[in-house]
Amino acid sequence: MIVSDLVVGHSYGCYGPLLNGSTTVIYEGKPIGTPDASEFFRIIHDHKVVSSFWSPTALRIIRQHDPDNKHATKYQSKHFRALFLAGEHCDRDTLLWAREIFAEKPVIDHYWQTETGTPITAVCLGLEKHPNLGPPGCAGRPCPGYSLHLFSSDPKCIEEEESSSDELGRIVVKLPLPPGCFSTLWKNDQLFHELYFTRYPGYYDTMDVGIRTEDGFIETSSRADDVLNVAGHRLSSGHIEQAIVESGKVSECAVIGLKDDVKGQQPFAFVVLNKHEENTAAAEIEKAIIATVRQEIGPVAAFKKFVCVKRLPKTRSGKIARNTLTALLNGKAFRIPSTIEDPTVYDDLRKELAQVGYKNLGESSQM
Known part of the structure; x- marks a missing residue:
């Protein structure tokens, strides 16, 4: 088993493998740039890893930097049995891509919280011989005890x-x-x-x-606080994010609520383009994203506003700090969490927002 994140180090990296009599491979580093996007796959190959635990963000980053799947398919993984995902919602497009890369081996998203210590919902491979993985985008069924x-x-x-x-x-x-x-x-x-x-x-x-x-x-x-109220309609920011990624133009994004005097809120997206889309005409990208959101969510989303950015503010465990993006865009002061991997990302975001006409941005301070 290989664990690529600190967020579940105790349960998945220590207690679980020890109880099961398994060997654990703990990797400290990034999925790209060491030297390329094949690093996780090399570790799986070299150590004959049978299962692995990643965050969906790791998958998106690999896909963003390996648009032709050259690095992701560089090593054989014949011993590999299943990939498990958690820490945040995994969109359908990313999950289907991962299943293709791992030759249709189970790629399973599941849901739990720090407070629960164990999965709330999951596909429990050990309980059924041929378990139903469920629709892509879902995180299994409730686990025993919940x-x-x-x-x-x-x-x-x-x-x-x-x-x-x-x-x-x-x-x-x-x-x-x-x-x-x-x-x-x-x-x-x-x-x-x-x-x-x-x-x-x-x-x-x-x-x-x-x-x-x-x-x-x-x-x-999404979190209950991330549900948007658009002209009386309650919309999940996570569903809008999933639709944006499925446009095929975007590797990852964060949708937040932009204050609107008439509708209450408008959905606004910070999007990171796929590498092979970075030179695509802005009008083509805009058309593709808006059309996909309209098709998947409907015109009720009223989605029209987004900005292309180089990167998003993330914690060291890979989670996007959406609350800071909301404050930044709506002109409210906020504190940069101490867990943010690189605080200078907010300086870049200010410049990128200013370039497309957004001013009166929220001031930030270090925690």
Whole structure:
């Protein structure tokens, strides 16, 4: 097993392999530039790795720097059995690309939180001989021990109202939580109860939103705070991001809400283009992205505004700091988290936004 991220170092890099009698290969470094985008695949080949754990961001970065799949297919991985993804939602396009690269071996996205210590939803390969991987974009079904429910994501609704299939809902877990989950916050029992158990008595509030398919698979979309209110319509920023990536022009993006006096909010995207699209005419890129969002989400998204950037602000574990992008674009002061890999990214973003006419940007300070 190879672990490429620090975010799950204890469970996937230590306890799990030891309990299973497995050898762990821990790689410290980036998936590109050491010397190229084939590094993860070289490690899998050289050490006969059978399973691996990556973040979706790692896949997107590799794909961005290897548009022809030359590096990703450089090494054979005949011993390899499955790739597991977590840390953030993996869009359909990236997941299908990964399955193609790994010769249709299982590439499985699953969903959990630091608070839970174990996956909330997953495809449990060990429980079934030929498990149903579910639709691309989904993170499996609820794991044993989790009684999962999706309640109305409307902030005005505090009733325990179950969402229908394929309807955006707030993800909650009926108590009791299974063994291994957190039992308090450090020296703050009161905040622990207020934050996670007050809104829905008898349930743990994940503060995430998603949808449940008719077959019971869960697609986690975004944090509840990242749901956009566009002219009275509640839209998942994650769904819009997935549509943008599926345009074929973009390797990764972040969608946030731009304040609008009429509609409340407008979706605005920071997009990083694929390497082979960097010299494509701006009008062609704009047409492709807007058309794909309209097709996948519908005209209700009213998506028209985005900016092409070289990189996004990410933590060292690969997560995009969307809240700082929201503050930056809407002219609100914010503090740069200490976990941001490279704080100078915000200087670049200011210049890129200024070049396309955005001014009165939020001021930042170091934490």
